[in-house]
Amino acid sequence: MFMKNCWQVAAFGREVVAGQLFPRRICGDAVVFYRARDGRVVALEDRCAHRYAPLSMGALIGDTLRCMYHGLCYDTNGKCIQIPGQDHVPAKARVRAFPVLERYNFVWIWMGDADKADATQVPDVHWMSDPAWVASEGYHHVKANYRLLNDNLLDLSHETYVHGKTIGHDSVAESPIAIRNEGNAVYVDKEMKNCNPPPFYQYLARVSATDRVDRWQHTVFQPPGYIVIDVGVQPLDAVPGSNRVDGRVIDLITPETASSSHYFWAFARNFRLGEPAVTEFLRENVRRTFDEDKDMLEAQQRNIGERESERGFDVAIRADAGPTQGHRLLASMLEAEARGSIS
Ligand SMILES: [Fe+2]
Incomplete structure (x- = not known):
């Protein structure tokens, strides 16, 4: 149904505002967008690995995103780096991080295999x-x-x-x-x-x-x-x-x-x-x-x-x-x- 190994427009650049979480469903997948402190756009699966709460209902803390259901905290690569009340973070505690870039005033996302994402393939507009x-x-x-x-x-x-x-x-x-x-x-x-x-x-x-x-x-x-x-x-x-x-x-x-x-x-x-x-x-x-x-x-x-x-x-x-x-x-x-x- 969907082509995924390609760049597709996720948003106008101005829609992803510093300090705010921007949810949008792309090719059936819930994605949350935000800007890291250096301005670059981050795109994570909008679903906490723990109980599937939307991370877009969470809180941005510096470059990390905290799920506001049970407090799991994720970095820009989608890796959980903190679970309240325990020291051990299981390897499975992670969400997908999608390759994303800004060009021609658009935010482009790659929904397919991340290792195939090639910035030279962004369509020309x-x-x-x-x-x-x-x-x-x-x-x-x-x-x-x-x-x-x-x-x-x-x-x-x-x-x-x-x-x-x-x-x-x-x-x-x-x-x-x-x-x-x-x-x-x-x-x-x-x-x-x-x-x-x-x-x-x-x-x-x-x-x-x-x-x-x-x-x-x-x-x-x-x-x-x-x-x-x-x-x-x-x-x-x-x-x-x-x-x-x-x-x-x-x-x-x-x-x-x-x-x-x-x-x-x-x-x-x-x-x-x-x-x-x-x-x-x-x-x-x-x-x-x-x-x-x-x-x-x-x-x-x-x-x-x-x-x-x-x-x-x-x-x-x-x-x-x-x-x-x-x-x-x-x-x-x-x-x-x-x-x-x-x-
Ligand atoms: Fe028309």
Whole structure:
């Protein structure tokens, strides 16, 4: 169900505040995050080895974490270093410590074999922290399996129906897509030539509904939950004051449980950087757009219900090509991980 030998986003860096315990469930496991005194993030299993009390209900004492049920104290490696009322600490008195690091304003966690964690494998979302870009970011908790979120982003034809108020337009559903697999990634490209811009792009490019633009969506998917979409419009008419729009929609999806997901997102732009109103417009409109996805995804998950999760759907349409390639790649990587050979 979950890929674990990979880096996944656990939180925005700002969510893990010095001196505080931050609990979050990742891939079914309860994890507690905190900052050591040197500022580095620590991630421990949120379950005391003794009676399974959540350590996130405990107390941070320097770099150590005390369970506030019976007082067992753990170090940053998850090793119990003190048990009140006895000198001996059994070797089994320990909780998992997960490899964790901060990059691009995110906290990334490695839920798999700790000895395989390789800091060079963090997926590239440099747009989050590159001074040439400004990111408008947000988070949605979605009560749906992470693969449904992947499917949503690998088939953008849904924009026409779900997002008519912002980014949806007939040209999105009608334009063909080109798909290719390269390495451990799926690429889905859609070009919408000489079309009218939807409201979202009218504002960003400073054009009107009747002006013509070339619009594009170039999506890259890396399992289990990394999707970055190069999006934008180029105005075709000589509209005074209009501008080209170049954006990256950054979608980082981390499973919470089999039927719920953490959805970290951002819209990074490299135009009109000095306009806070554009930053705010993007944050608000992308959030509203993803609220619409959340409504649909949660309703879809309710309909899937207790159905066996591996069972496919009954009807395939042409627009499924992206999701289908995504499923295949994810399945092959899950299989490779189960065999112990990460490809
Ligand atoms: Fe959507």
